[in-house]
Amino acid sequence: MAKNDQFTLNRRDFLRIAGLGAGATAVATVTKSAAAATPTAFAAGKFSDPAGRPKRPWWVKTVDEPTIEIDWNVMQRYNERTGSVRGPGMAGYVGDDEVDRLTEAASKNELERMLNNVDGYTLKDQALKAAHVGIGKSFLGPQEAPTPEDRGVPKWEGSPEEAAKIIRAAMRHFGAATVGFIELDDNTRKLIYGVDPDGKELIFTDDPVASEDDNARYIPNSCKYAIAYTVQMSTETMRRSPTQLGSQTTTLSYTRGETIQASAQEFLRGLGYQCLGESSTNALGIAPAFGVMAGLGELSRLNRLITPEFGPMVRVFKLLTDLPVAVDKPIDAGIMEFCKRCKKCAEACPSESLSFDDEPTWETRGGWNNPGHKAYFENSVTCYTYWREQAGTNCGICFAVCPFAKKDKAWVHEWVKAGASTAPFLDSFFRSMDDAFGYGTQASAEEWWSLDLPEHGIDSTQPVMEG
Amino acid sequence: MSDTVMIKIKKRPWYEWLLWLIWAFILVFIYQNAASSGGELEPRAATIFWVSFAVWLLAGGVIWFTRRR
Numbered sequence: 001m002a003k004n005d006q007f008t009l010n011r012r013d014f015l016r017i018a019g020l021g022a023g024a025t026a027v028a029t030v031t032k033s034a035a036a037a038t039p040t041a042f043a044a045g046k047f048s049d050p051a052g053r054p055k056r057p058w059w060v061k062t063v064d065e066p067t068i069e070i071d072w073n074v075m076q077r078y079n080e081r082t083g084s085v086r087g088p089g090m091a092g093y094v095g096d097d098e099v100d101r102l103t104e105a106a107s108k109n110e111l112e113r114m115l116n117n118v119d120g121y122t123l124k125d126q127a128l129k130a131a132h133v134g135i136g137k138s139f140l141g142p143q144e145a146p147t148p149e150d151r152g153v154p155k156w157e158g159s160p161e162e163a164a165k166i167i168r169a170a171m172r173h174f175g176a177a178t179v180g181f182i183e184l185d186d187n188t189r190k191l192i193y194g195v196d197p198d199g200k201e202l203i204f205t206d207d208p209v210a211s212e213d214d215n216a217r218y219i220p221n222s223c224k225y226a227i228a229y230t231v232q233m234s235t236e237t238m239r240r241s242p243t244q245l246g247s248q249t250t251t252l253s254y255t256r257g258e259t260i261q262a263s264a265q266e267f268l269r270g271l272g273y274q275c276l277g278e279s280s281t282n283a284l285g286i287a288p289a290f291g292v293m294a295g296l297g298e299l300s301r302l303n304r305l306i307t308p309e310f311g312p313m314v315r316v317f318k319l320l321t322d323l324p325v326a327v328d329k330p331i332d333a334g335i336m337e338f339c340k341r342c343k344k345c346a347e348a349c350p351s352e353s354l355s356f357d358d359e360p361t362w363e364t365r366g367g368w369n370n371p372g373h374k375a376y377f378e379n380s381v382t383c384y385t386y387w388r389e390q391a392g393t394n395c396g397i398c399f400a401v402c403p404f405a406k407k408d409k410a411w412v413h414e415w416v417k418a419g420a421s422t423a424p425f426l427d428s429f430f431r432s433m434d435d436a437f438g439y440g441t442q443a444s445a446e447e448w449w450s451l452d453l454p455e456h457g458i459d460s461t462q463p464v465m466e467g
Numbered sequence: 468m469s470d471t472v473m474i475k476i477k478k479r480p481w482y483e484w485l486l487w488l489i490w491a492f493i494l495v496f497i498y499q500n501a502a503s504s505g506g507e508l509e510p511r512a513a514t515i516f517w518v519s520f521a522v523w524l525l526a527g528g529v530i531w532f533t534r535r536r
């Protein structure tokens with residue numbers, strides 16, 4: 001009798017139960033994944049980190065030094081006015097006549113393509129791009145929100161972790177994808193431009209309050225915390241580059257960046273602190289460098305930031321504040337290592353402006369590069385010439401073809417990124433598979449107008465999903 | 468003529484169940500990628516994953532059927 005009551009399990013039953021358990025786990029995983037991939041199913045959790053740092057995939061490691069070497073003794077503050085090809089700097093490299101010729105070629109191409117209804121350059125594509133009228137940017141911010149003094153209360157006080165957490169929460173709410181912080185010391189101050197794009201000097205001062213005159217912008221030494229943040233770009237429009245449709249996602253992200261900057265400046269003002277921003281697009285400092293130092297991503301063969309979450313499909317912005325915040329460290333997600341073997345962007349670049357070198361180098365390719373760090377330096381003059389002469393707009397092919405520029409709905413992308421981070425010997429195989437599966441191929445611009453896409457064409461739940 | 472009927476039952480070894488478990492996991496993995504690639508608007512990747520799914524499913528079915536007999 002006692003023998004009959006005893007629970008026994010033979011090997012076959014055990015394996016059946018194990019099989020059922022595994023099957024149930026697989027179904028649960030699929031269900032959970034499907035739910036997480038649906039924005040409406042997204043349920044917010046609380047920050048698990050005291051500074052509000054989002055959980056990242058296990059293969060993203062925090063490191064003390066970025067994955068590119070920096071020689072701070074060589075690095076100097078950059079003159080964006082004369083150095084960059086975006087402004088008058090281009091004339092310094094190729095001459096005024098060539099700049100005039102390129103401007104004329106771009107205008108002629110634009111008109112011809114509109115008249116001929118060239119895919120991605122039609123009137124509706126042009127109209128979409130021109131529709132992104134931003135609110136403008138300023139170094140000091142709108143300065144309209146009431147300060148604690150105006151309200152008759154003391155300014156906000158909290159630990160650096162709490163400060164970082166509420167800034168992250170606010171900026172994510174304003175539309176930033178990821179947010180990181182660094183402290184400006186004698187080295188990282190060199191990432192702030194010496195001269196802004198409009199020719200005004202950026203001067204650090206002992207004055208407690210930031211100010212601006214006709215010749216310069218004055219940064220109080222107390223504003224020693226930099227906020228770096230990313231704004232997502234739409235992969236679906238960028239993969240239609242180089243067209244006006246592809247280009248307008250960059251414009252849209254910059255426009256959104258303007259709103260986020262102004263809101264952040266007013267938010268910090270409302271707490272009783274200063275927040276200094278970019279006076280115009282790409283002003284204040286070297287955006288990818290701030291992104292790298294704040295752990296938002298790694299420098300890449302594009303010589304731009306690639307993030308673990310969105311690949312290169314982001315624009316990077318920066319602010320300065322005197323509110324002490326908990327700072328972040330750079331990351332190593334295997335991105336730079338992957339770039340060494342991949343070279344897909346360099347192969348796809350129509351103007352051959354990107355480096356084919358196996359290893360990053362200290363040697364810059366012109367005044368548009370800032371020396372003092374290793375990188376795959378690009379030829380900005382040939383890149384910009386292609387924009388004006390051929391593309392007739394921003395290019396963006398290098399962003400679109402990057403194997404990290406995936407929407408991360410399919411599990412395989414996460415596996416590949418984890419594999420690239422932990423098993424670099426597989427990088428060449430991953431690159432070959434990326435080609436074989438047709439990723440990075442240019443899509444029809446006309447087709448985009450029939451797609452049912454989420455707001456801004458982005459998945460704003462992505463960073464939280466990867467917890 | 469004998470009245471006795473012999474029925475031989477071959478027990479499947481444990482590793483065979485393990486192999487079927489791996490097969491099922493790979494099937495789910497391929498299915499998820501196939502379905503999601505459509506959502507990512509990646510038609511070529513979706514096609515490759517759907518074909519792989521069909522081949523993997525068919526291969527499993529054929530093996531199961533032949534071994535069953």
